Amino acid sequence: AQSVSQHNHHVILSEAASLELGCNYSYGGTVNLFWYVQYPGQHLQLLLKYFSGDPLVKGIKGFEAEFIKSKFSFNLRKPSVQWSDTAEYFCAVNGYNTNAGKSTFGDGTTLTVKP
Amino acid sequence: NAGVTQTPKFQVLKTGQSMTLQCAQDMNHEYMSWYRQDPGMGLRLIHYSVGAGITDQGEVPNGYNVSRSTTEDFPLRLLSAAPSQTSVYFCASSRQGVTEAFFGQGTRLTVV
Numbered sequence: 004a005q006s007v008s009q010h011n012h013h014v015i016l017s018e019a020a021s022l023e024l025g026c027n028y029s030y031g032g033t034v035n036l037f038w039y040v041q042y043p044g045q046h047l048q049l050l051l052k053y054f055s056g057d058p059l060v061k062g063i064k065g066f067e068a069e070f071i072k073s074k075f076s077f078n079l080r081k082p083s084v085q086w087s088d089t090a091e092y093f094c095a096v097n098g099y100n101t102n103a104g105k106s107t108f109g110d111g112t113t114l115t116v117k118p
Numbered sequence: 119n120a121g122v123t124q125t126p127k128f129q130v131l132k133t134g135q136s137m138t139l140q141c142a143q144d145m146n147h148e149y150m151s152w153y154r155q156d157p158g159m160g161l162r163l164i165h166y167s168v169g170a171g172i173t174d175q176g177e178v179p180n181g182y183n184v185s186r187s188t189t190e191d192f193p194l195r196l197l198s199a200a201p202s203q204t205s206v207y208f209c210a211s212s213r214q215g216v217t218e219a220f221f222g223q224g225t226r227l228t229v230v
Contacts, residue, residue: 102217110159
């Protein structure tokens with residue numbers, strides 16, 4: 004069975020600090036990878052995705068993630084966080100031929116950015 | 119373009135009551151899913167559908183029923199609510215193929 008592990012449950016940073024959130028997955032095959040973000044009181048929305056090609060993907064609001072196949076990892080990064088990045092972040096995976104509606108999600112990482 | 123719409127946004131039920139969480143999408147997506155979100159456990163798949171008339175179970179289907187009579191709608195039914203079903207429920211839709219999922223605003227359900 005596939006699984007997703009997010010290493011940090013709660014991260015607290017000051018504005019302008021750099022961010023890296025870890026995500027490792029377990030799946031026996033080619034995968035699609037996602038980072039979703041949930042701002043307070045809002046629904047989940049896509050931050051970025053990896054399907055194939057360049058393993059370094061860029062998303063909205065200055066976020067990027069790198070797919071390292073040998074490490075089964077898809078870590079999320081941002082060089083300088085803002086107070087408005089305070090949110091919960093979810094890593095998700097599904098098999099390449101499996102629809103995104105059947106994704107497996109990590110437990111989530113709550114990011115708090117202090118102004 | 120409304121996307122994925124869920125109703126109600128909040129609901130309190132007594133143990134044993136039944137109710138239906140509504141989900142509608144206007145993007146003509148083939149796939150629709152229901153997830154529940156619990157603290158420290160991320161999102162877990164309850165049921166999903168690959169098209170009208172076709173549904174299947176996800177990771178945590180017990181206590182929930184679904185049906186898909188149209189492409190647009192995918193209601194989730196709780197036949198006899200239990201406190202363990204207190205959670206935030208998200209409906210999602212996605213196109214066929216390699217793509218991402220689109221989520222509704224969520225329904226916060228409390229069973230007392």
